[in-house]
Amino acid sequence: MTSFAFHPAASLAEATALLAQYGDGTQLLAGGTSLMLLNRLGLLAPDHVVGLRDVGELRGIAVDDAGALRLGALTKLRDIETAPEVRGVPVLAEAAHHVATVRIRNQATLGGSLGHADPAQDVPPALIALDARVDVAGPNSTRQLPVEDLFTGYLETSLHPGELVTGVAVPRSTRGTRGGYLKFLPRTADDYATVSVAAVVDVVDGRVTRIRVALGAVAPTPVRAHSVEAALVDGHVTSEQLRGAAEFVRQDIDPTSDARGSASYKNDVAVVCVRRLLGRLLETEQEGR
Numbered sequence: 001m002t003s004f005a006f007h008p009a010a011s012l013a014e015a016t017a018l019l020a021q022y023g024d025g026t027q028l029l030a031g032g033t034s035l036m037l038l039n040r041l042g043l044l045a046p047d048h049v050v051g052l053r054d055v056g057e058l059r060g061i062a063v064d065d066a067g068a069l070r071l072g073a074l075t076k077l078r079d080i081e082t083a084p085e086v087r088g089v090p091v092l093a094e095a096a097h098h099v100a101t102v103r104i105r106n107q108a109t110l111g112g113s114l115g116h117a118d119p120a121q122d123v124p125p126a127l128i129a130l131d132a133r134v135d136v137a138g139p140n141s142t143r144q145l146p147v148e149d150l151f152t153g154y155l156e157t158s159l160h161p162g163e164l165v166t167g168v169a170v171p172r173s174t175r176g177t178r179g180g181y182l183k184f185l186p187r188t189a190d191d192y193a194t195v196s197v198a199a200v201v202d203v204v205d206g207r208v209t210r211i212r213v214a215l216g217a218v219a220p221t222p223v224r225a226h227s228v229e230a231a232l233v234d235g236h237v238t239s240e241q242l243r244g245a246a247e248f249v250r251q252d253i254d255p256t257s258d259a260r261g262s263a264s265y266k267n268d269v270a271v272v273c274v275r276r277l278l279g280r281l282l283e284t285e286q287e288g289r
């Protein structure tokens with residue numbers, strides 16, 4: 001474990017000012033689950049760490065006047081899993097439920113899981129499938145961007161120096177919107193995903209009117225399965241069509257070989273996961289394999 005200077009912030013303005021003051025490489029401490037682990041392993045050695053625990057502006061779960069779900073950056077993943085406000089939103093609580101263990105979920109935060117930018121995390125693909133936007137604040141400005149645009153590379157984000165995630169807005173789902181999450185992890189139940197898929201679909205009179213599919217652990221960032229979406233939108237989807245469309249996911253992903261499996265294995269698993277999840281959501285016939 002390397003030592004660092006710790007600066008607890010009492011407000012959002014103080015947090016962004018401290019980030020700007022200490023510059024590149026300064027880390028934020030939210031739940032600390034990733035930061036402290038990486039520091040202990042010697043993989044992350046910041047000189048300065050800004051503590052967010054007392055920043056009240058980053059807390060809260062609410063539904064705004066437009067029906068969007070607003071989640072503060074300090075929202076615990078366990079609260080996303082259990083909060084009544086989240087119950088009407090497809091896929092989100094289900095994805096949060098799959099993060100590690102209750103102990104981790106009670107500590108880890110939404111802002112931390114976005115800022116950490118590990119592509120194998122469970123909640124980001126769900127947010128991307130939901131077309132959620134991330135709220136960002138810097139010392140002198142705020143902005144909002146689609147969650148998928150936050151991630152630029154492995155453990156890398158598009159946050160500018162001095163910026164942090166303040167929250168997330170999930171648009172209101174229409175009645176009848178279906179969503180789901182499938183995490184493939186053959187080792188232990190508390191592991192990171194080998195491949196994960198989140199999807200949200202609207203079906204009107206048997207026709208797919210809207211579909212968003214996002215995958216985790218199959219590229220340096222979570223990714224949208226644009227090719228799969230394009231193959232299915234505007235159609236009455238049969239199991240045969242779904243089987244063909246799921247194959248297109250190979251064009252959208254770029255997995256690497258690691259301890260959880262080879263790149264070619266992950267490509268095959270992604271096809272199966274997409275087919276099974278969308279088969280469940282679109283109620284086409286389910287097949288094995």
Ligand SMILES: Cc1cc2nc3c(=O)[nH]c(=O)nc-3n(C[C@H](O)[C@H](O)[C@H](O)COP(=O)(O)OP(=O)(O)OC[C@H]3O[C@@H](n4cnc5c(N)ncnc54)[C@H](O)[C@@H]3O)c2cc1C
Pocket residue numbers: 026027028029030031032033034035036037073098099100101104107108109110111112113114115116120121122123163164165166190191192193
């Ligand atoms: C044993 C273990 C198992 C895990 N298994 C899973 C799993 O199965 N699935 C899964 O999804 N995740 C898993 N995780 C990761 C966990 O979800 C993340 O560690 C967590 O979400 C990070 O949140 P945190 O609040 O603890 O962040 P911290 O550890 O406090 O910070 C992590 C990073 O995010 C940055 N950060 C924190 N807050 C913000 C903010 N508001 N804006 C911008 N950047 C910020 C920090 O600078 C730091 O770089 C696991 C972690 C551990 C330790």
